[in-house]
Amino acid sequence: MTTNLTFLGAAGTVTGSKFLLDAEGRRILVDAGLFQGDREWRRRNWQPLAVPPSTIDAIVVTHAHLDHCGFLPVLVREGFSGPVVCSRHTAQLIEIVLRDAAHIQEEEARWARESQLSKHAEPRALFDTADAEAALKLLEVLRPGETLDLGDDVRVDLHRGGHILGSRFAVVGREGARMLFSGDLGRPDHPLLLPPEKPGPVDHVVVESTYGDRAHEGNPVEELVAALDHTLARGGVALLPAFAIDRTPLLLRVVRDLVSAGRIPNVPVYVDSPMALTALAVYREALADRGDQEFRRELLVGGDPFDTGRLTLVPGPVESEQLNDPSHPCIVISASGMATGGRVLHHLEHQLPHRRNCVILTGYQVPGTRGRALADGAREIKIHGGYVPVRAEVANIRGFSAHADASQVVAWLRDLPEPQTAYVVHGEPSAAEALAGRLRSQLWWTAVVPRYEERVRIA
Template sequence: MGGHTSVTFLGAARTVTGSKFLVDTDGARVMVDCGLFQGERLWRRRNWEQLSVDPATVDAVVITHAHLDHSGYLPLLVKNGFSGPAYCTPETAELAAIILRDSAHIAEGDAAHADAAGYSKHQPALPLFDSGDAEKAIDLLTTVDHNTPTTIAGGIGLELRSAGHILGSAFAELELAGHRLLVSGDIGRPGHPLLLPPETPHAADTVVVESTYGNRQHRPEDDDVVADAITRTVERGGVVLMPAFAVDRTFVLLMVLARLETEGRIPSVPVYVDSPMALRALEVYQRAIARHDPQVRPEVTMASTEYRPARLRLAPGITESEKLNRPGKPCIVVSASGMATGGRVLHHLKHQLPNPRNSVVLTGYQVPGTRGRALLDGEKQVKIHGRYIPVRAEIHVANAYSAHADAEQMVQWLSAMKPPETAYVVHGEEDAARALAERLADELGWNAVVPRYLERVRL
């Protein structure tokens, strides 16, 4: 294809966060994914920097799924001049609305907290974006059903195909005047208890592919890790805190806890879901199951799906949430955010980390620079709301519930394609991205490249 078509990597290049890929053709400028940077200050600072392209010049956005590192920059893009459609699946639109409103609420709350505590460098402390920006972004969400080819800006063809990562997730196949581009978004694992495996990709000339677990394999024995952590913690009278992504992971964990309880592998104790966002997302998932959504495994129905542990407690208000800081009895608390970057889980960690009877079970990918990653790495103190909190609780890691395919599963998924001209390996820490690129070269014979931040390549 001619030199007038290019992709610029505005995020998720040699890092696992901030997915933003700018596609320029003779006729249009389209951003595939529009994610916030999370984790280390180095990355988070980039959210505050001026984008290297004028948002007003972007004709359209394509969002592969609702997670913040793929959708969370949209309110900022709108705030700075973007006014075009943001294409996504109907379920992504539902979940993104929940996530963007929550993110704005947290940003406003953090700014107010920083002001009150006096630890912001800015007076007054300002949120990255506010609820008004989030609502304007939500208004731009334009739904396209899975497997329904459509034409967007500049005559670009778009098809969103199921990625099996979270409800609504898709990989994007774009037709750019004879050049086919595949952008993976996040690819799910074949064993997701609720969603069907990712669809088989069509042939493409260029592939942009995630590598979150590009150098790792999920362990099947994580049920044992969780069962053992819960049993031992309850025996010593402690609390099991499970930081969990509000969308998808909370639902999956409830299914796991219900199963372990039914199998007699964990004691029946109260299980609290303390995340307003998770409860709103649970409703979206329940509706998808009730209507037999084609992404959902056909054997999963509202009647057959036992996602409720016997003593499940939903929807704690602020008062109930505060009681869970010191529950005074053995219980399990599932709360967001999953990497302990914000939300109610911070208050629970602040109160529960210092007590050696308690346990924290990390159930998802922990981006470098997050409190979750600090706990995973064995740090003895973590900073919460401006103060250092000692870590005396036991820390456990269970990645088998991840919604991401591991390295083996990614290679398997891509092996169904004939080799593209080039594959760009993104959305992974540098070691993981390089490891997956090497496997694609060695095992599939692909020309696989790990691009740099802000690098522009011709298609």
């Protein structure tokens, strides 16, 4: 039986993960992510998929980040009606992510109409709340150790990925055409989560390369201490744009440990993101389940691992507005992590012009995002239709990433029997080429960097 694979996203760029497996009689999409970053990629979110969504039998989602699940509402609206297979925690987090994304897009479309700054006569959201709710009805949980038969001997099983709570790498296909999709691969030293499980034999590998050309160097905790210490000492606000899923609880854990050790002042810490608050509740609920096999054991002792001592969870817009210009030194953690939307934009608008403040970036910044512009030294950035001067200090701390670096990816793959082909995806072109080179030179594998919409025969 002929089996083909088409790269409908995360090829030539680091977002928009979509991999279509055509296995004579079965059509399976692995991940359904949004393109983010540069406009040329974001525009592809509005283009029809290469195949009618109604012809896709099932979708497998590796984890709940928007660039892996955010296109689901569009596919459902356009005719997809099959199961969306994922882990239990991924299902819980996808509910949060899609509802938040729909709300933000509806608000941005409303603002564009009212401000009349849009180039479009009738600005609209890519998807709305009704689309998101329709997608959520299709979620189907696959539990640890289970294998799901999708029909015609096409099977899927999921294994712990260690990237965020619920993240999995997926093995999909028939005997002789089994494919491993890494999703976003976690680090073996993630402060909260257990490392990725070891992969078993497969015929082909699709592996991410976000950090395919670099190593996690330096000591991110020491860099954070330095940035916080001198910002708070001069009476400033330390603003941390942070991904609501995983990065916010990770940062709370680090700040808690630093306060307990007396390494930074015990100042108020605010979490200002509705999505982050709801996701934090999922993390706490999962921790309370002592049988959960995702968290490191040390998190299960010593009280709430996320309570810094003076932690305030900011519920509503009124309280959020008060953080635009606080009258005291404090730490504000707010989404989104790349400053593409959400409450953090209002804080940036008010705090970037003041030299006493510091914006601390703690995650990968996709090209074309405001976060990337700040990391690259922009002196002004555009927010809500106008330009804001960047006078605040900007600290770009790369070491908190939840992605495995190049050496960690190679080490994870090393024990795998040589597959026929490794397809290197989900990276900027230079990063993908670098990782493919390492797989060739260190593992002697056939490694390919596929093009966007390239189609290959795998069996």
